[in-house]
Amino acid sequence: MIASRLIAHRGCAKLAPENTLAAMNLTQKLGVDWVEIDANLMADGSVVIFHDDTLDRLTDHSGELKSLSYSDVADVDIGSHFSAVFKDERILTLEAMLDVLAKQEMGLNLEIKRYEHFAPTDIVNPTITAIEQCWKDFDRLIISSFDHEILKLIYQAKPDWQLGQLWEALPDDWQKRVDAIQAVSVHLDHTLLTPPQARAIKDAGLDLYVYTVNDVNEATRLFDMGVDGIFTDDPTIFR
Numbered sequence: 001m002i003a004s005r006l007i008a009h010r011g012c013a014k015l016a017p018e019n020t021l022a023a024m025n026l027t028q029k030l031g032v033d034w035v036e037i038d039a040n041l042m043a044d045g046s047v048v049i050f051h052d053d054t055l056d057r058l059t060d061h062s063g064e065l066k067s068l069s070y071s072d073v074a075d076v077d078i079g080s081h082f083s084a085v086f087k088d089e090r091i092l093t094l095e096a097m098l099d100v101l102a103k104q105e106m107g108l109n110l111e112i113k114r115y116e117h118f119a120p121t122d123i124v125n126p127t128i129t130a131i132e133q134c135w136k137d138f139d140r141l142i143i144s145s146f147d148h149e150i151l152k153l154i155y156q157a158k159p160d161w162q163l164g165q166l167w168e169a170l171p172d173d174w175q176k177r178v179d180a181i182q183a184v185s186v187h188l189d190h191t192l193l194t195p196p197q198a199r200a201i202k203d204a205g206l207d208l209y210v211y212t213v214n215d216v217n218e219a220t221r222l223f224d225m226g227v228d229g230i231f232t233d234d235p236t237i238f239r
């Protein structure tokens with residue numbers, strides 16, 4: 001099942017601060033019904049929606065997630081780096097974000113990050129628990145990761161959940177890897193995808209999504225190549 005032609009990357013990251021409630025609300029307002037967000041792990045085991053392994057790029061604090069607990073960052077402003085209008089945006093836990101997206105009836109591509117400060121199981125176990133508690137519509141959930149071990153663990157625990165394997169460029173042994181986790185989709189860097197690769201992925205019966213496309217002509221080229229959907233920071237350019 002194709003998720004959507006347009007998936008709001010980090011929730012329209014060009015139009016609102018990435019991975020925030022404001023970005024999710026804007027995505028919904030724009031009529032885009034799928035969003036991609038990043039799950040990350042903190043020192044106390046909290047899974048949070050945050051792309052980086054440090055606070056530096058997105059806040060006026062510094063520090064690594066590996067040495068911080070959720071209570072340390074709960075009041076940190078993650079909106080002002082984008083615009084003062086968003087000064088009240090805060091890091092959401094995975095549970096809180098899932099609740100918001102479920103109420104919005106949004107389709108979700110949850111990308112699970114893998115940083116060196118944690119092992120795959122450390123993030124997989126609480127992520128599965130949160131999803132079990134907060135999510136109902138599993139046709140509207142795809143879990144992806146660059147980390148094959150993370151996806152394997154989820155597949156072993158939840159063989160029915162839809163998984164997407166993320167890569168920058170398609171590796172030679174891609175078919176073996178997607179088979180090992182019964183992936184429904186492959187997610188690739190759009191600049192590295194070749195037409196024969198796109199054909200091979202589609203011939204294998206997989207859905208094909210590419211990141212991050214913020215140009216209409218490039219999107220047209222990719223759709224013509226057989227790509228099913230694109231991650232974009234700005235869905236308004238496709239109107």
Ligand code: G3P
Pocket residue numbers: 009036038051111144166187211231
């Ligand atoms: O899931 C697609 C894309 O988000 C992967 O890269 O760094 O934007 O999380 P990144």
Ligand code: MG
Pocket residue numbers: 036037038111
């Ligand atoms: Mg991502």
